Amino acid sequence: MWNWIQKFSSPKYFYDMSAKLIPWFAVAAFLLSVYGLYLGLFVAPPDYQQGESYRIIYIHVPSAWMSLFVYMVMAISAGIGLIWQIRLADVIAAASAPIGASFTFIALITGSLWGKPMWGAYWVWDARLTSELILLFLYFGYMALQASIEDQRMADKASGLLAIVGVVNIPIIHYSVEWWNTLHQGATVTKLDKPSIHIDMLIPLLLMALAFKLLYVALVLVRARNEVLYRDRNRRWVRELIESL
Amino acid sequence: MSELGYQKKGMSKRGKRKMVVALVLLGVAIATVLALTAFEENLLYFYSPTQIHDGEAPANRSFRVGGMVVDGSVQREQNSLAIRFDLSDNANVVPVTYSGILPDLFREGQGIVAIGKLDNQGLFIADEVLAKHDENYMPPEVHEALKAGEAANKAAQTLTN
Numbered sequence: 001m002w003n004w005i006q007k008f009s010s011p012k013y014f015y016d017m018s019a020k021l022i023p024w025f026a027v028a029a030f031l032l033s034v035y036g037l038y039l040g041l042f043v044a045p046p047d048y049q050q051g052e053s054y055r056i057i058y059i060h061v062p063s064a065w066m067s068l069f070v071y072m073v074m075a076i077s078a079g080i081g082l083i084w085q086i087r088l089a090d091v092i093a094a095a096s097a098p099i100g101a102s103f104t105f106i107a108l109i110t111g112s113l114w115g116k117p118m119w120g121a122y123w124v125w126d127a128r129l130t131s132e133l134i135l136l137f138l139y140f141g142y143m144a145l146q147a148s149i150e151d152q153r154m155a156d157k158a159s160g161l162l163a164i165v166g167v168v169n170i171p172i173i174h175y176s177v178e179w180w181n182t183l184h185q186g187a188t189v190t191k192l193d194k195p196s197i198h199i200d201m202l203i204p205l206l207l208m209a210l211a212f213k214l215l216y217v218a219l220v221l222v223r224a225r226n227e228v229l230y231r232d233r234n235r236r237w238v239r240e241l242i243e244s245l
Numbered sequence: 246m247s248e249l250g251y252q253k254k255g256m257s258k259r260g261k262r263k264m265v266v267a268l269v270l271l272g273v274a275i276a277t278v279l280a281l282t283a284f285e286e287n288l289l290y291f292y293s294p295t296q297i298h299d300g301e302a303p304a305n306r307s308f309r310v311g312g313m314v315v316d317g318s319v320q321r322e323q324n325s326l327a328i329r330f331d332l333s334d335n336a337n338v339v340p341v342t343y344s345g346i347l348p349d350l351f352r353e354g355q356g357i358v359a360i361g362k363l364d365n366q367g368l369f370i371a372d373e374v375l376a377k378h379d380e381n382y383m384p385p386e387v388h389e390a391l392k393a394g395e396a397a398n399k400a401a402q403t404l405t406n
Contacts, residue, residue: 045384120348
């Protein structure tokens with residue numbers, strides 16, 4: 001088992017394998033999001049309260065879900081890197097941070113554009129919006145630590161610990177709309193009850209969520225390959241790779 | 246033999262790191278729970294009419310109240326933006342006055358949040374009104390059908406009574 005993990009987490013093996021996987025994930029993400037957006041923007045019915053404006057959920061909600069998902073991937077990878085010292089896990093964590101930050105940023109911006117016409121304000125300091133903003137700062141903090149510490153092992157340790165500490169924010173974001181009175185609505189889909197959304201509106205939303213997940217896989221693989229090359233720039237396999245070009 | 250020794254040493258080191266990560270996570274989680282409990286009140290985005298009724302809302306200071314606009318309570322003044330309505334959480338009611346532009350979603354039966362102060366008579370004078378939409382998403386036809394169904398149910402109940 002241990003040998004198996006070591007083989008699959010060897011940077012060289014990962015570098016070769018991921019090259020074959022990326023196009024599949026990228027194409028699948030593209031096709032699914034075209035189909036999902038078509039269904040969401042043209043086929044799904046308008047909302048009884050919000051009319052056409054609600055259609056921003058097809059970007060806002062998948063981005064917000066991904067902002068939490070990518071953070072968990074980053075924190076778990078950082079934890080694996082810290083405890084078992086698997087170098088590829090640190091690479092995945094470092095490669096995930098800017099992607100997660102981008103999803104968080106998109107969720108905040110689309111929410112703000114939606115908030116103005118619906119709520120009457122671009123921004124309010126309620127528990128959901130504030131905790132999501134803290135998530136963005138956690139991503140920035142991780143990236144800043146990675147960039148500012150010269151020694152890669154120390155950088156992984158420090159930023160990894162920050163990522164793990166930040167995990168407490170994840171349940172706070174998710175349950176903020178239940179624990180406190182917020183202007184942000186409660187959960188529509190991610191709850192134990194039946195989703196409070198019409199099936200014709202739900203299907204494009206789930207398609208978009210899947211498309212965003214596939215997009216993340218493609219992006220994180222691309223970024224992780226670069227990261228692996230950079231970190232192993234003085235190792236033999238990278239030198240051989242360069243010479244063979 | 247030497248490999249066993251190496252593994253044992255490696256395991257305990259790894260175990261130690263596991264402990265450190267677990268303890269850090271536990272410590273931060275406990276600290277966060279304590280902090281959030283201590284600041285509970287400041288994390289409330291708005292007070293409900295019942296909380297105002299029970300005197301939990303701050304006096305002489307601006308705060309937010311949230312609730313449903315009571316059906317049939319909206320009174321608009323002619324030739325001005327002034328509006329008066331009742332806000333309810335199905336237990337207590339707070340009367341609100343406001344003068345200004347309302348968000349698109351403002352209507353009777355809608356959940357809203359108003360920012361302002363309570364005067365001596367218990368009237369809430371709002372400086373800003375925000376609309377809150379709920380977690381339900383459905384086409385207008387379905388909403389109509391649901392309302393019609395509800396009305397039919399009510400009618401049937403009154404008949405059987």
